[in-house]
Amino acid sequence: MAEAGIDAGEFGAWLTAMRAALRGESGTQVPCGDCRGCCISGYSVKVRPEDLGARARIPDHHLLFRGGTVIMPALPDGRCPMAIPAGCSIYAHRPQTCLDYDCRVFAAAGIDAGDAGKGVINSRVRAWRFSHADADALRQHEAVRAAAAFMREHHQAFAEGCAPLNPMSVAVFAVKIYALFLQRDVQAKPPRIIAAAILELAREFDERE
Ligand code: SF4
Numbered sequence: 001m002a003e004a005g006i007d008a009g010e011f012g013a014w015l016t017a018m019r020a021a022l023r024g025e026s027g028t029q030v031p032c033g034d035c036r037g038c039c040i041s042g043y044s045v046k047v048r049p050e051d052l053g054a055r056a057r058i059p060d061h062h063l064l065f066r067g068g069t070v071i072m073p074a075l076p077d078g079r080c081p082m083a084i085p086a087g088c089s090i091y092a093h094r095p096q097t098c099l100d101y102d103c104r105v106f107a108a109a110g111i112d113a114g115d116a117g118k119g120v121i122n123s124r125v126r127a128w129r130f131s132h133a134d135a136d137a138l139r140q141h142e143a144v145r146a147a148a149a150f151m152r153e154h155h156q157a158f159a160e161g162c163a164p165l166n167p168m169s170v171a172v173f174a175v176k177i178y179a180l181f182l183q184r185d186v187q188a189k190p191p192r193i194i195a196a197a198i199l200e201l202a203r204e205f206d207e208r209e
Contacts, residue, residue, distance in 0.1 A: 005129035007031070008104050012137035014130065015108070015144070018175050021100060023208070028102045036087055037120035038101050041113070042078040044071050046097045053093030058082065078117055104128050108141065109148035109171040143181035147174040150181070150194060157191035162199055177201040 008014065009031075017028045047054055047063065047070040055070070062081040064071045072095075075081055082089045088098070103121050106113045107128035113121040132138040151170045155163040164173040177198050180186055186194060 008128035
């Protein structure tokens with residue numbers, strides 16, 4: 001039996017909020033309900049220097065220190081070390097990485113979050129249902145999906161080492177550069193031209209203040 005849909009909100013508003021979140025301006029307020037999929041799906045959590053509350057509560061033996069980067073890897077069974085049956089043991093002090101995670105980005109891009117290890121998240125991703133306030137929002141959504149599909153199908157068209165490969169990279173790139181796929185004739189261009197334009201637009205997005 002198909003899982004009932006879950007309201008993901010209005011697409012245009014979500015896209016605006018997600019792009020702001022990717023620029024570090026604000027979060028997207030994910031309606032997680034009782035889902036804790038991202039806490040049990042094998043993700044490593046980056047702990048930033050400003051995550052002082054989290055850093056004070058996570059025992060050092062759960063952390064990896066790589067140069068200036070601090071990572072909390074998942075346990076062998078995929079659970080975050082801070083996960084408890086009721087949710088997160090440091091919820092009020094969870095790292096910004098956790099606050100920023102929004103699995104609706106996969107639904108927006110029309111892709112799964114990953115392989116079998118991401119099964120719980122994939123169920124949620126497939127259940128999200130965006131609404132569209134107008135034709136522009138619908139076109140934006142179609143462009144995000146077309147961008148993700150292009151990156152999936154033409155990763156070899158990208159310069160070596162530059163192709164977005166994992167699902168999160170593909171979905172985030174799609175949100176950043178979807179405007180390219182609003183152009184009617186874009187898909188008529190050679191894939192390597194489109195791939196170069198994607199990388200350029202993503203670079204401009206990241207550099208914009
Ligand atoms: S720190 Fe808390 S919110 Fe973040 S992944 Fe772990 S259990 Fe989930």
